[in-house]
Amino acid sequence: MANDLQVIEGEAVGLVRTNLDPEQAKRAFDLLPVSEITREDYKNRIGDFLEFIQINGLNRNTLLDYRKHLESRTDYSISTKNKYFTTAKRYAGILYNAKLLPLDLGKDISGKDLKGFKQSKKHKKDGVQDDEIAKIAEYFKSLPDEPKTKRLKTIFSLLVYQGLRQVEIARLDVTDLDLRTNKAFVLGKGRDDKEPIALHPYTVEAIKDYLEAYKKRSGALFTSESHNRTGERLTTRSIRKIVKVVLDSLDIHNSTHGFRHYFTTNLIKNYKGDLLTVAHYTRHRNLEMLQVYNDQLNAEQDLPRYIEAFERVKL
Known part of the structure; x- marks a missing residue:
């Protein structure tokens, strides 16, 4: 890390843009007093901040500029933006504590921590819609029967039928799957141990075909196929890119997380608002967020009555 940074006293901090080592940056998080899950999350997300620095350089306003950059990203949820911003702040703090930066970029002029993004719990980005799921199904029918298609x-089966988060898919190992009982053991958000989930028959079918095509018996369920990372565990960022290619080709303007919204909404519709049962499948730790989904569904169903109330009042 010391070879990469050129410390300059005063307002500016210089950076040798062509000599950033992502692996070295990841190791910087090893001594943080955080859980292993949080540490891995930091390591998976730091690459985005490093790329931003490569392009824009490093100065006392870098984190503010990075926040503006994240704010402009329409493919990230507020939660995801906060995770990337927190990762960047923690990394800047590590550099400052190691005396590689002359000032803590994560604090403003008054010394207060830079704030992340706020979102009302009542606001929720729309999930993938039924007609878009139909387009994706037709797309898969058009693809050749080869290992890459099965992968x-x-x-997509883990997104559509299981509602898994990107990080949960990235963390899956082959040994986490029990296809005799149609179960998988998932390391969920904010959890320290894996929890069992029921696998839909369509998911089981897809997984079996994939494992057979790639002759996978152990290790990470999904690994990179890019030349410089072949065999390494697929990252959340890579999963987003894979999904985005498909969505863009079908002119679907949504994100990977939109499938979790679809999964949750579909269950609430079919379980007639029985949120306790839905929570079993979505693995929400409290019902507040599920109630947001339920309220939105109820509002959509009630919309015709609202419109009719003003039917005879036309300006």
Whole structure:
């Protein structure tokens, strides 16, 4: 890390842009007093901040500029933006504590921590819609019957039929799957141990085809196929890119997380608002967020009555 940074006293901090080592940056998080899950999350997300620095350089306003950059990203949820911003702040703090930066970029002029993004719990980005799911299904029917197609179909099955988060898919190992009982053991958000989930028959079918095509018996369920990272565990960022390619090709303007919204909404519709049962499948730790989904569904169903109330009042 010391070889990469050129410390300059005063307002500016210089950076040798062509000599950033992502692996070295990841190791910087090793001594933080955080859980292993949080540490891995930091390591998976730091690459985005490093790329931003490569392009824009490093100065006392870098974190503010990075926040503006994240704010402009329409493919990230507020939660995801906060995770990337927190990762960047923690990394800047590590550099400052190691005396590689002359000032703490994570604090404003008054010494207060830079704030992340706020979102009302009542606001929720729309999920993938039924007609878009139909387009994706037709897309898969058009693809050749080859290993790459089976890999792609398995990733989408875990999104559509299981509602898994990107990080949960990235963390899956082959040994986490028990296809005799149609279960998987998932390391969920904010959890320290894996929890069992029921696998839909369509997911099981996709997984079996994929495992057979790639002759996978152990290790990470999904690994990179890019030349410089072949065999390494697929990252959340890579999963987003894989999904985005498909969505863009079908002119679907949504994100990977939109499938979790679809999964949750579909269950609430079919379980007639029985949120306790839905929570079993979505693995929400409290019902507040599920109630937001339920309220939105009820509002949509009630919309015709609202419109009719003003039917005879036309300006």
